[in-house]
Amino acid sequence: MLLGLLQIALTLLIVVAITPLLGRYLAVVYLGNKTWLDPAINPVEKFIYRLVAVRSQEQMTGWQYTRNLLYSNLAMGVLVFLLLMLQGLLPLNPTGLNAPTWDTALHTTISFVTNTDQQHYSGETTISYLSQIAALGFLMFTSAATGLAVGIAFIRGLTGRPLGNFYVDITRSITRVLLPISIVGAVLLIILGVPQTLTGPATVTTLEGATQTIARGPVASFEIIKQLGENGGGFFGINSAHPLENPNAASNLLETVAMLCIPTALIYTYGVFANNIKQAWLLFGMVFAIFTILVVVSAVGEYGGNPLINSLLGEQQPNLEGKEVRFGWAQTALWAVSTTATMCGAVNGMHDSLMPNGGFSTLFNMFLQIIWGGQGTGTAYLFIYLILTVFLTGLMVGRTPEFFGRKIEKREIVLASVILLIHPIAILIPSAIALAFPDTLAGISNPGFHGISQVVYEYASAAANNGSGFEGLGDATLWWNLSASGVMLAGRYIPIVALLLLADSMAQKQLVPETAGTLRTDTGLFTGITAGVILILGALTFFPVLALGPVAEAFQIAKGG
Amino acid sequence: MRRVKVRKTVGWVERSETQRRFSTQRYIQNLGFPRMMNSTNPDRSKSPRRPGGTRESRRHTPKVNRKGIYQRAIADAFVKLNPRIAIKNPVMFLVWVGTVITLLVTIFPDLFGAAPGRNPRLFNGLIAAILFFTVWFANFAEAVAEGRGKAQADALRATKSDTTAKKVLPDGGIQEVSSTALRQGDRVKVVAGDIIPADGEVIGGVASVDESAITGESAPVLKQPGTDIASSVTGGTRIISDELLIRVTSDPGKGFIDRMIALVEGAERRKTPNEIALTVLLAVLTQVFLIVVATLPLIANYVGSPVSIAVAIALLVALIPTTIGGLLSAIGIAGMDRVAQFNVVATSGRAVEACGDINTLVLDKTGTITLGNRLADEFIPVNGHSLEDVAGVALAASVFDETPEGKSIVRLAEQLGASVDFEVSRAEGVEFSARTRMSGTNLPDGIEVRKGAVDAIKGFVRSRGGQNNTQELDAAYEQISHQGGTPLALCQGSKLYGAIHLKDIVKPGIRERFAQLRRMGVRTVMLTGDNRITASVIAQEAGVDDFISEATPEDKITAIKREQAQGKLVAMTGDGTNDAPALAQANVGVAMNTGTQAAKEAANMVDLDSDPTKLIDIVAIGKQLLITRGALTTFSIANDIAKYFAIIPVIFPTAGIESLNVMRLASTNSAVLSALIYNALIIPALIPLALTGVKFRPLTANQLLQRNILLYGLGGVVAPFVAIKLIDVLIAAVGLA
Amino acid sequence: MDIFLTQRFAKVSAEVCLATRFANARVKLPLGLFLGLCFNLAIASGVYAATGQAIDRGQAYAIALLGLLTLGLSIYLFVAIFQPERF
Known part of the structure; x- marks a missing residue:
C-alpha cells in the first residue's frame, strides 16, 4: 500500500516541479520572446511561413482564427481519410493491409483530427506503417498543436491581448514545444526498450518451439507524441499496456509525466500572461486537489480489490484483473485517472476492469473536462467555469460581474453556456438512444449498471475528446462509428468556436479599473467558490448517470451481488 | 415663511465667482443679504427647496394606498397562468407544461404506460397540485411587486386627472382643449387655481406653484421665465397665484409623471443587461436539466428501474432554478419601486x-x-480692538440679518458673551444691496455699524473720514482666504473693527x-x-x-x-x-x-426632492438590486444538491442506492413530494426578501462576497436538507404518501 | 389493422395541420403532412420498438408526442438562450 502511494506521490511531485519551468517556457514561446532554440528554429519557421504564404505578423480576429482553424482541420481530415482509404496502394505496408471500412476510416480520421484518438480498430492489424506515421502521427502533432493554439488564443483574449495568428501558433506549437520534447522523449523511450523501426513484424520461435509473430514498427516516436499531445491513440490495440509501447516502470513514469506536463503547465502559463502567478497557483492547487482526491479514491478502490473475489480467495488482494503486473494497482490507478483527466486517452490497463471507484473517477474527469483537461482546451474550459463563477459572485457583490476588468455580459454568458451545454447534449442523448435499443445498437458485454458505464463512458470519452475506451463494447459497428464521430466533432469544434469568439469579445472589452468594489478573483475564497460551482454545474448534471452507473455498481458489489 | 432671495449680481465677493450658475446662485443666497423683490408677495420663493426632516420621513410622498394589493395579486396570479404570458418566463413555463402533463396522468394514469404503485392518481394529482402552486406562487410574487408599483402609480395618477387647458392659438386667441390634446410646442396659459396641464417651460409671467403633489414639499415654488431653475413646470402641479404662459415640452403620455407611472407599474419594464445575462444562464441550466431528465427514463429503463413520467417531471421541476426563475421579475419591479419610493x-x-x-x-x-450656508467661524480683531468689542459690533451689525449667515454671526457673538446694548426697536436695519455690497444697522444714537465685502467696508470707512490703516485687515483677509473661508469686514462708523471668518460648513x-x-x-x-x-x-x-x-x-x-x-x-x-x-x-x-x-x-x-446627496442612495439601490439577484440565484442553484439527494436515491428501486438517501426520507413518494413542496414553498418564503432586497452593506467586494456566499451559498446547500426532512416527517405523519 | 390505424392517425394529424395552418399559409399544409408522416413512421414506431410490445399503441403515440413536446421545449429554451431579449 505504502509503496504504491509513494510511487503516486513521486510522480505527482515531478509533475508539480516541472509545471513552473514548462509553464514559463510556454509563455515565452507564445509571447514571442527569445528562446535558446531561436537560432535553430527561426529559419525553419521562416521557411514554413514562406512556403505556405502565411503573413506571420498578421493578427487574426476571433472569426478569422476560427475559420482558419476549421478549414485547416477539415483539409487535414480529408487528406488523412484519403490516405487511410488508399493505404493498400501506398508504400510502407509490410503486412499488406487493405483499406479499413469507410465508417471505421471516417471514425478514425475524425477521432485523430479532434485529438480524441478513440480507436475502434487494432492498430497492428488495420493500419499500415505509412498510415500510422503520415496519417495518424501527423494528426497527432497537428491536433495537439490546434488545441494548444486554442488554449493560448483564449488566454491571450482573456488577458486583453489580440488573439494572434492561428498558423503561427500551430507552427510554433509544433516546432518549439511538441517536436523538441518529442525528440528527447522518443530517444529516452528507445533507450528504455521501445522499438523504432520500419521493418515488418518479427517472427520468433518461442521456448515451446511455436512460431510467434511479433508486431513492431515506428513505435517510440508514435508513443511520445501520443502521450505529450494528449492524443492517446496507441500503435497497438491494447495501447500502453503493450510491452513494446510501455515496457517498464521507468517508461511508465516517463509516459505519465509526458501526458500530465502540458495541461498542468498551461495554468502556470496563464499566470505569466495575466501577470498573476498567485492566481495560477491557486487554480493549479484547486485542480490538483480534485485530481489527487480522484487518484486516491481510485487507488484505494483498486488496492481494496473486488470483495467478491476476495471472499473467494479468503484474503484481501488488490484488483489486478485487466492490469499489467509490471505496473500494479497504484500505477494503473494513477494512469487511469491521469489519462482521463488530461484527455489523453492512452491506457495501460483495462478501464473496464477497474473497480467502480475507478469507473467513477474516470467518468467524473471526462464529465468535468477541467481537471487539467485536454491540450489547451482544458485550461480554457477551466476559465469558462471561472467566468460563470465571476458572473454569480459578481452579482452578489453588487456590480456588473467583471473578470480582470472586463465585464461579463450577455454575449459572454451565451458563449460560455454553449460550452456548458454541449457536453450533456453530446453524452446523454446518444447514450440514452443506445441504451433504449440495447440489442440492436449498444452491443454491451456486461449488462446492468456496468453496461450503463460502458455506453456513457464511450460517449463521454468521445465528447471530451479523450479517446480512451472502457472497452468491452462491440464498438466497431456502423452505429458506434458514426454516432461517436458526430459526438467527437460536436465536442471538439463547437466549444472551440465558442471559446475563440469569447476570447475575442473579452479582448475587445473596455478595461474597467480595479477598485475596492472590484471582486478579486485571485483569492482562496473565490477559488473555493469556483470549485463549488464546478461541482454543482459540472458534476450534478451527470449525477443521475453516475448514480445508475458506477455508484449503483459499487453498492451492488459491496452487497455481494 | 421663506424670504425671497434673488440675486443677479454680486460684486463684492473676492473670488473667481462666475461660471456655474448653480453654485453662484447658492453662493449668493448663502452670503445672505436678502433683498425683497416684491414686497407684496412674500410667499414667492425661487430657491431650490431644502426639504426638512430626514430622508426616510420624506419617502412615499404621494399617498400610496396599499390596501387590497394582496387580493388583487391573488387574482392577477391566476390571470398570469395564461400561456401567452407564461411563455415569457422560460423556467416557469416548463413548470407550467409539467403541470399540464401531470394533470393528464392524474386523469389517465396509464397514458404513458402501465402505472405501478398503489393509487397513482393521488400521487400524480398531488404532484400536479404542487406544480400548479409553484407556478402560481411565482405569478403571485410578480403580481405583488406589480401591485405595489401600481399602487404607487395610482397615487401619482390621481394627481394627473384630465384637465382643460387654455391653449394659446398662434393668433393670440385662447382655446379650451383637453390636456391630452396638447402637443409638444403648444403654448398654454394657466392662472391661479389651475392645474398645470403638462410638463413645460415657462415663457412668460411670474407665479408660485404648489408642487406638493409630486414632491410632497408644501412650500410653493416661484416660477418665472428665463431662469434655469425656476422656468420648468411639471404637469399635475397647481398654480396658486398669478399666471404663467407655458410652452409644452412633452406630448401627452410622455411627460414626467407618465414616465414615472410607466416605470413603477412595470408596463414599460425592459430587461436590464444583467437581467438578460441572468436569463440566459437560467435558460441554460433549465436546458441542461431538461436533457438530464429527458434521457433519464431511457437509461433507467435499461437497468429495469423505470421512472414514471410524473416522477421525471417532478425531478425536472426540482432541479431547474424555479426559485430565482419565479422571483426574477419581482426583484426587478421591486427595485424600480424602491427607486420611486426615494422620489x-x-x-x-x-x-x-x-x-x-x-x-x-x-x-x-x-x-x-457643504450645507450651502457659510457660517461665522471666528472674529479677527484689528487695529487694537478686543475680541469682545468685535463681537459686540458684529452682533449689532447683524441683529436685523435674517439670513443663516447673519444668524450664525449673532450666535457666535453671543457665545463670546456679547449682548445687544441698544433698543432694537429704535434701530434701523440696512439691507444688503448689490451696489453697496454691505449691510448693517443704524443704531438709535446714530452710529452706523456695517459688515460686508472688505473693499466695500474700506470705502465706507474712508467716506466717514476714517484712517487708512488697513494693513491688519488685509492680513486677516489673507489669512481667512488661505483657510478657504470668506472674509467679511466689520466697522463701526469710521473705525475698522475686524474681520469675520465665514466658513463653508461640511x-x-x-x-x-x-x-x-x-x-x-x-x-x-x-x-x-x-x-x-x-x-x-x-x-x-x-x-x-x-x-x-x-x-x-x-x-x-x-x-x-x-x-x-x-x-x-x-x-x-x-x-x-x-x-x-x-x-x-x-x-x-x-x-x-x-x-x-x-x-x-x-x-x-x-x-x-432635488437632494443631490441622494445619488449615494441610488448607488446603494443599484447594488442591492444586483446582490438580490445574485444571492437568490446562488441559493437556487445550491438547493439542487439537497433535491438531488432527496429524489435520486429513492426513484430507482432496483439500483440499490438507498444508502445515498442521507436524509432517510420515508418513501419514494414522500421524498419526491417533500422535495417538490419545499421547491414550491421557498418561492413565497422568499417574496419578502425579493421585494425588500438583500440588505446592502458598504463593504469591500471580498467582504460582501464572504458574507453572501456564507448566507446564500452555504445556506442554500444546508437549508433544503433540513426543510425537506421536516416536510417529509409531516407527510409521513399525515399519511399522505 | 395496424396499418389501418397508423393511416388513420396520419389523416387526423394532417387534418389538424390543415385546420391550424390553412388559414394563414397554404404552403404549410404539405409541410404539416410531411411532419405527420414522419412522426407516424419514425418516432412512434421507434418508441414501439424500443419498449418491445410492453405498451399498447396508444401509449406509444403518447410517449412519442411527449418526446416531441420535450424537443419543442428544448428548442424553446435555445431561443431563450440566444435571444433572451424576447422574454
Whole structure:
C-alpha cells in the first residue's frame, strides 16, 4: 500500500516541479520572446511561413482564427481519410493491409483530427506503417498543436491581448514545444526498450518451439507524441499496456509525466500572461486537489480489490484483473485517472476492469473536462467555469460581474453556456438512444449498471475528446462509428468556436479599473467558490448517470451481488 | 415663511465667482443679504427647496394606498397562468407544461404506460397540485411587486386627472382643449387655481406653484421665465397665484409623471443587461436539466428501474432554478419601486442597474458636500480692538440679518458673551444691496455699524473720514482666504473693527458616507467654483478623493470624459441648462427637479426632492438590486444538491442506492413530494426578501462576497436538507404518501 | 389493422395541420403532412420498438408526442438562450 502511494506521490511531485519551468517556457514561446532554440528554429519557421504564404505578423480576429482553424482541420481530415482509404496502394505496408471500412476510416480520421484518438480498430492489424506515421502521427502533432493554439488564443483574449495568428501558433506549437520534447522523449523511450523501426513484424520461435509473430514498427516516436499531445491513440490495440509501447516502470513514469506536463503547465502559463502567478497557483492547487482526491479514491478502490473475489480467495488482494503486473494497482490507478483527466486517452490497463471507484473517477474527469483537461482546451474550459463563477459572485457583490476588468455580459454568458451545454447534449442523448435499443445498437458485454458505464463512458470519452475506451463494447459497428464521430466533432469544434469568439469579445472589452468594489478573483475564497460551482454545474448534471452507473455498481458489489 | 432671495449680481465677493450658475446662485443666497423683490408677495420663493426632516420621513410622498394589493395579486396570479404570458418566463413555463402533463396522468394514469404503485392518481394529482402552486406562487410574487408599483402609480395618477387647458392659438386667441390634446410646442396659459396641464417651460409671467403633489414639499415654488431653475413646470402641479404662459415640452403620455407611472407599474419594464445575462444562464441550466431528465427514463429503463413520467417531471421541476426563475421579475419591479419610493424618477431600469457599477461620483460642492450656508467661524480683531468689542459690533451689525449667515454671526457673538446694548426697536436695519455690497444697522444714537465685502467696508470707512490703516485687515483677509473661508469686514462708523471668518460648513456625516463609498470602491470628485485653496480645505475636511476647483461647466464634461476614458462609470448631479451636456455624458446623470427642462431631458434620473446627496442612495439601490439577484440565484442553484439527494436515491428501486438517501426520507413518494413542496414553498418564503432586497452593506467586494456566499451559498446547500426532512416527517405523519 | 390505424392517425394529424395552418399559409399544409408522416413512421414506431410490445399503441403515440413536446421545449429554451431579449 505504502509503496504504491509513494510511487503516486513521486510522480505527482515531478509533475508539480516541472509545471513552473514548462509553464514559463510556454509563455515565452507564445509571447514571442527569445528562446535558446531561436537560432535553430527561426529559419525553419521562416521557411514554413514562406512556403505556405502565411503573413506571420498578421493578427487574426476571433472569426478569422476560427475559420482558419476549421478549414485547416477539415483539409487535414480529408487528406488523412484519403490516405487511410488508399493505404493498400501506398508504400510502407509490410503486412499488406487493405483499406479499413469507410465508417471505421471516417471514425478514425475524425477521432485523430479532434485529438480524441478513440480507436475502434487494432492498430497492428488495420493500419499500415505509412498510415500510422503520415496519417495518424501527423494528426497527432497537428491536433495537439490546434488545441494548444486554442488554449493560448483564449488566454491571450482573456488577458486583453489580440488573439494572434492561428498558423503561427500551430507552427510554433509544433516546432518549439511538441517536436523538441518529442525528440528527447522518443530517444529516452528507445533507450528504455521501445522499438523504432520500419521493418515488418518479427517472427520468433518461442521456448515451446511455436512460431510467434511479433508486431513492431515506428513505435517510440508514435508513443511520445501520443502521450505529450494528449492524443492517446496507441500503435497497438491494447495501447500502453503493450510491452513494446510501455515496457517498464521507468517508461511508465516517463509516459505519465509526458501526458500530465502540458495541461498542468498551461495554468502556470496563464499566470505569466495575466501577470498573476498567485492566481495560477491557486487554480493549479484547486485542480490538483480534485485530481489527487480522484487518484486516491481510485487507488484505494483498486488496492481494496473486488470483495467478491476476495471472499473467494479468503484474503484481501488488490484488483489486478485487466492490469499489467509490471505496473500494479497504484500505477494503473494513477494512469487511469491521469489519462482521463488530461484527455489523453492512452491506457495501460483495462478501464473496464477497474473497480467502480475507478469507473467513477474516470467518468467524473471526462464529465468535468477541467481537471487539467485536454491540450489547451482544458485550461480554457477551466476559465469558462471561472467566468460563470465571476458572473454569480459578481452579482452578489453588487456590480456588473467583471473578470480582470472586463465585464461579463450577455454575449459572454451565451458563449460560455454553449460550452456548458454541449457536453450533456453530446453524452446523454446518444447514450440514452443506445441504451433504449440495447440489442440492436449498444452491443454491451456486461449488462446492468456496468453496461450503463460502458455506453456513457464511450460517449463521454468521445465528447471530451479523450479517446480512451472502457472497452468491452462491440464498438466497431456502423452505429458506434458514426454516432461517436458526430459526438467527437460536436465536442471538439463547437466549444472551440465558442471559446475563440469569447476570447475575442473579452479582448475587445473596455478595461474597467480595479477598485475596492472590484471582486478579486485571485483569492482562496473565490477559488473555493469556483470549485463549488464546478461541482454543482459540472458534476450534478451527470449525477443521475453516475448514480445508475458506477455508484449503483459499487453498492451492488459491496452487497455481494 | 421663506424670504425671497434673488440675486443677479454680486460684486463684492473676492473670488473667481462666475461660471456655474448653480453654485453662484447658492453662493449668493448663502452670503445672505436678502433683498425683497416684491414686497407684496412674500410667499414667492425661487430657491431650490431644502426639504426638512430626514430622508426616510420624506419617502412615499404621494399617498400610496396599499390596501387590497394582496387580493388583487391573488387574482392577477391566476390571470398570469395564461400561456401567452407564461411563455415569457422560460423556467416557469416548463413548470407550467409539467403541470399540464401531470394533470393528464392524474386523469389517465396509464397514458404513458402501465402505472405501478398503489393509487397513482393521488400521487400524480398531488404532484400536479404542487406544480400548479409553484407556478402560481411565482405569478403571485410578480403580481405583488406589480401591485405595489401600481399602487404607487395610482397615487401619482390621481394627481394627473384630465384637465382643460387654455391653449394659446398662434393668433393670440385662447382655446379650451383637453390636456391630452396638447402637443409638444403648444403654448398654454394657466392662472391661479389651475392645474398645470403638462410638463413645460415657462415663457412668460411670474407665479408660485404648489408642487406638493409630486414632491410632497408644501412650500410653493416661484416660477418665472428665463431662469434655469425656476422656468420648468411639471404637469399635475397647481398654480396658486398669478399666471404663467407655458410652452409644452412633452406630448401627452410622455411627460414626467407618465414616465414615472410607466416605470413603477412595470408596463414599460425592459430587461436590464444583467437581467438578460441572468436569463440566459437560467435558460441554460433549465436546458441542461431538461436533457438530464429527458434521457433519464431511457437509461433507467435499461437497468429495469423505470421512472414514471410524473416522477421525471417532478425531478425536472426540482432541479431547474424555479426559485430565482419565479422571483426574477419581482426583484426587478421591486427595485424600480424602491427607486420611486426615494422620489426619484428613473427613465430606465438600465440606469438604476448602472448605478451599482459607478466608479466615480462627480458632486457639486455646494448643497451636496457643504450645507450651502457659510457660517461665522471666528472674529479677527484689528487695529487694537478686543475680541469682545468685535463681537459686540458684529452682533449689532447683524441683529436685523435674517439670513443663516447673519444668524450664525449673532450666535457666535453671543457665545463670546456679547449682548445687544441698544433698543432694537429704535434701530434701523440696512439691507444688503448689490451696489453697496454691505449691510448693517443704524443704531438709535446714530452710529452706523456695517459688515460686508472688505473693499466695500474700506470705502465706507474712508467716506466717514476714517484712517487708512488697513494693513491688519488685509492680513486677516489673507489669512481667512488661505483657510478657504470668506472674509467679511466689520466697522463701526469710521473705525475698522475686524474681520469675520465665514466658513463653508461640511454636512454632518458626509465624511463617513464618503468613507463608505471608498470602501465600496467608489471615488468621489468634488466640483466647485471656489479657488484652489478654498476647495482643497473643503475637500480635505469632507474627505473626497479629488476635487476640481474654479470649475466651469466645460470642466465638468472634461472631468467626466477623463474618468470614462479609463473605463470608469461616472455619475453626477446637475440642474442647470449648462449641466445638460455633462448629464448626458455621465453614465448616470441625476437632474434636480428644480432644474431646467434641458437638464431633465439629458439626465437619466430626476430627483423630485432635488437632494443631490441622494445619488449615494441610488448607488446603494443599484447594488442591492444586483446582490438580490445574485444571492437568490446562488441559493437556487445550491438547493439542487439537497433535491438531488432527496429524489435520486429513492426513484430507482432496483439500483440499490438507498444508502445515498442521507436524509432517510420515508418513501419514494414522500421524498419526491417533500422535495417538490419545499421547491414550491421557498418561492413565497422568499417574496419578502425579493421585494425588500438583500440588505446592502458598504463593504469591500471580498467582504460582501464572504458574507453572501456564507448566507446564500452555504445556506442554500444546508437549508433544503433540513426543510425537506421536516416536510417529509409531516407527510409521513399525515399519511399522505 | 395496424396499418389501418397508423393511416388513420396520419389523416387526423394532417387534418389538424390543415385546420391550424390553412388559414394563414397554404404552403404549410404539405409541410404539416410531411411532419405527420414522419412522426407516424419514425418516432412512434421507434418508441414501439424500443419498449418491445410492453405498451399498447396508444401509449406509444403518447410517449412519442411527449418526446416531441420535450424537443419543442428544448428548442424553446435555445431561443431563450440566444435571444433572451424576447422574454
